[in-house]
Amino acid sequence: MILFGTLFTSSIGRKFLMAVTGLILVGFVTGHLVGNLQIFLPPDQINGYAHFLQGLGPLLWAIRLFLLACVVIHVWAAVALTMESRSARGPEAYGVKKWLRASVASRYMRMSGIVVLAFIIYHLAHFTIGFAGAETFKSNLPHVLLEHDVREFGIPLASAGTEVHDVYSMVFLGFASPLVSLFYMVAVGLLTVHLWHGTESLFQTIGWRNVKWASCLRRFVALYCILYLLGNLAIPGAILSGLLEPAAGTTAADEMIAQP
Secondary structure, three states: HHHHHHHHHHHHHHHHHHHHHHHHHHHHHHHHHHHHHHHHOOOHHHHHHHHEEEEEHHHHHHHHHHHHHHHHHHHHHHHHHHHHHHHOOOOOOOOOOHHHOOOOHHHOHHHHHHHHHHHHHHHHHHHHHOOOOOOOOOHOOEEOOOOOOOEEOOEEEEOOOOOOOOHHHHHHHOOHHHHHHHHHHHHHHHHHHHHHHHHHHHHHOOOOOOOOOOOHHHHHHHHHHHHHHHHHHHHHHHHHHHHOOOOOOOOOHHHHHHHO
16 A cells, blocks of 8 residues: 555656556557558458447446546646656756757657647547547448458458448548648648657656667667658558548448539
């Protein structure tokens, strides 16, 4: 119990909490991207995937609450450490900021963090809860029948003939809005900056970074962040540019045809 309390009351404990929750959230955003990239596959794939997640019921909500707790702890630890750092400086601020020693990512960690938090709230409201200007309210999404069995990495998710929500159309129509896509791309760009600095820092905090492979780790983080950014930009980019057209017979296709 004393050790648990130390995590929240000491600087080292807060840094550890920030690193662990950050690692969990990195895993989540990576999995989230993999799920979203299924928009490039036939509609059955993302619809079956979403149906499987919805079928988890209470477990899905437990996961959501756990991730929400991670976000809250991560933000709280960041604010607490920032206030502690400012307090340690005393009443006089530094006359010269050491910009040259700070990477571009570290300079804007706080700003990007605030925008990313706003993006998470909006993204959940838009695609998970189903409001905030979404083209189709999630509660009123049309149902479609799966034409094929759906598998993910060989794991069966849904069987042919299952009635599922047309999540494919919701995602497609959501990104068909230029304003939504623009905000998404800007937010994802800032999230990538946040990940670039944060991921490397969390490895150092939890002791997984040393002199021998620090350079290799830096390259790995850079590659991950570049691929993460490109993967996220590919979705709205392909939809807005017309490179990705909605599958025939879906609500998205009908809505796009109906638009002037």
